[in-house]
Amino acid sequence: MTNNEDLFKKIIGHCKEYGFVFQSSEIYDGLSAAYDYGPNGVELKNNIKEYWWKSMVNMHENIVGIDSSIFMHPTTWKASGHVDAFNDPLIDNKDSKKRYRADVLIENYIQKIENKIQKDIEKASKKFGDQFNKNEFITTNKRVIERNQKIEEIKKVLTNSLSENNLSDIKSLIEELEIKCPISGTCNWTDVRQFNLMFKTEIGSTSESSSEIYLRPETAQGIFVNFLNVQKSSRMKIPFGIAQIGKAFRNEIIARQFIFRMREFEQMEMQFFVRPGEEMKWYEYWKKARLSWHKNLNMGNKNYKFHDHENLAHYANAACDIEFKFPFGFKELEGIHSRTDFDLKAHMQYSGKKMQYFDPEINEHYVPYVVETSIGLDRMFLAILTSSYVEEMVSDDEKRIVLKIPPQLAPIKLAILPLTKKDGLPEKAREILHSLQTDFKCQYEEKDSIGKRYRRQDAIGTPYCITIDHETLDNNSVTLRNRDSMKQERIKISELKSTVLNKLDISSIL
Ligand code: ATP
Numbered sequence: 001m002t003n004n005e006d007l008f009k010k011i012i013g014h015c016k017e018y019g020f021v022f023q024s025s026e027i028y029d030g031l032s033a034a035y036d037y038g039p040n041g042v043e044l045k046n047n048i049k050e051y052w053w054k055s056m057v058n059m060h061e062n063i064v065g066i067d068s069s070i071f072m073h074p075t076t077w078k079a080s081g082h083v084d085a086f087n088d089p090l091i092d093n094k095d096s097k098k099r100y101r102a103d104v105l106i107e108n109y110i111q112k113i114e115n116k117i118q119k120d121i122e123k124a125s126k127k128f129g130d131q132f133n134k135n136e137f138i139t140t141n142k143r144v145i146e147r148n149q150k151i152e153e154i155k156k157v158l159t160n161s162l163s164e165n166n167l168s169d170i171k172s173l174i175e176e177l178e179i180k181c182p183i184s185g186t187c188n189w190t191d192v193r194q195f196n197l198m199f200k201t202e203i204g205s206t207s208e209s210s211s212e213i214y215l216r217p218e219t220a221q222g223i224f225v226n227f228l229n230v231q232k233s234s235r236m237k238i239p240f241g242i243a244q245i246g247k248a249f250r251n252e253i254i255a256r257q258f259i260f261r262m263r264e265f266e267q268m269e270m271q272f273f274v275r276p277g278e279e280m281k282w283y284e285y286w287k288k289a290r291l292s293w294h295k296n297l298n299m300g301n302k303n304y305k306f307h308d309h310e311n312l313a314h315y316a317n318a319a320c321d322i323e324f325k326f327p328f329g330f331k332e333l334e335g336i337h338s339r340t341d342f343d344l345k346a347h348m349q350y351s352g353k354k355m356q357y358f359d360p361e362i363n364e365h366y367v368p369y370v371v372e373t374s375i376g377l378d379r380m381f382l383a384i385l386t387s388s389y390v391e392e393m394v395s396d397d398e399k400r401i402v403l404k405i406p407p408q409l410a411p412i413k414l415a416i417l418p419l420t421k422k423d424g425l426p427e428k429a430r431e432i433l434h435s436l437q438t439d440f441k442c443q444y445e446e447k448d449s450i451g452k453r454y455r456r457q458d459a460i461g462t463p464y465c466i467t468i469d470h471e472t473l474d475n476n477s478v479t480l481r482n483r484d485s486m487k488q489e490r491i492k493i494s495e496l497k498s499t500v501l502n503k504l505d506i507s508s509i510l
Pocket of ligand 1: 259260264333
């Protein structure tokens, strides 16, 4: 097991032990790719939502929110292209009977070549020391050049086959590359087939009146079908945006990596409606704005990178992902897509209703273009947990586990801890709790030694512990312990709120 796999396992265990995330229906041995958020998990999730909502909706005069239903008229999904094209190419290994996404098998193969190149670079860098010039090495080393050429060739065939829906070419590529099933170790593959990712169910109480509908696979369509309702009722002028947070459902072929890929998950999406021809300007604007939203959390600037899509979805004229460095590598955290007028035009065509906007500035009717930002709430949750989990030695023989969650998003902001259970300390501590709990999510704890209580708060990422001791009764001061530095300062109770407010309020990072 690599260090990263080991770390990831520990984080998953930590999430369960400290009430962040549980396997769904665990007592029945669980349901794959479905998870429940525990008491600390739901607080963290709500704080992420608040940070996103405030930055998108509160901070923009021209962005408003909605909350549309999960069930939509089935024609919605015909118009959006999901019925015909929301497919993943799947392939089975006949020996292990395991199912894979064919494109992912090929991408993993590419990743292996990339890892080899990385190793070549590291070796050469060690050998040449200060003299090493990475660029020169990549462009002149024969083996690296050949490996990069191979990657380019594979990517070209994959991109073409996917865009032309040529499934037999994808299978041939898997065979040519001699990609083996990781379980059986054989190349005994079935043909590649398309698999639609939407969940179907029935609506209506009797079989005669029931009809087939889908659980929405993205929240975006609820925004598109409401475009004119929102524009008119909120008197919005283009450019303007509609934001939404809500559940989405996808029958993922392989759902693994904990909450990274689930069958039921939550999205935070914003569709920004612009004048045709101005979409690239706004696409660049939102790329920048979204990256700085992430970076303001101080989770390490080198943990983010943009990845431009080579294989554009049927609705897009430009698209990229913001990737985050998870323990299993750089993976998509958020997508930014220039969706053209595809969706609104399609709904106009299928519904027969006009989806146009009259632009008084240029005196013209048109169907707006759309730039979308779409982030997975659960992936954001995972990004925060994996980047904040730290094991560190606090003395020669004592280790602590601390979640260095951005303080503004921490599930519990303040722990209120009377040093002992007697001498009036609990009463004083509760008095302080009551004066702070309307502003901050606080936790009161009096059980166990103060050291143990600090460790428990470290493990859930509480940025500050307030300790009430005998001196408190004399002079109305407490100690304030900082999670990261573990330093304690003595401060007046009357100054507590203002001292921590700036550090804990989401507004400070907006
Ligand atoms: P992927 O390539 O990883 O399947 P996608 O490109 O299909 O993702 P989008 O349709 O762009 O994803 O959805 C927007 C965001 O929703 C993604 O960036 C991701 O954060 C989140 N997301 C998508 N699918 C899942 C899933 N199965 N589980 C959790 N989050 C998801």
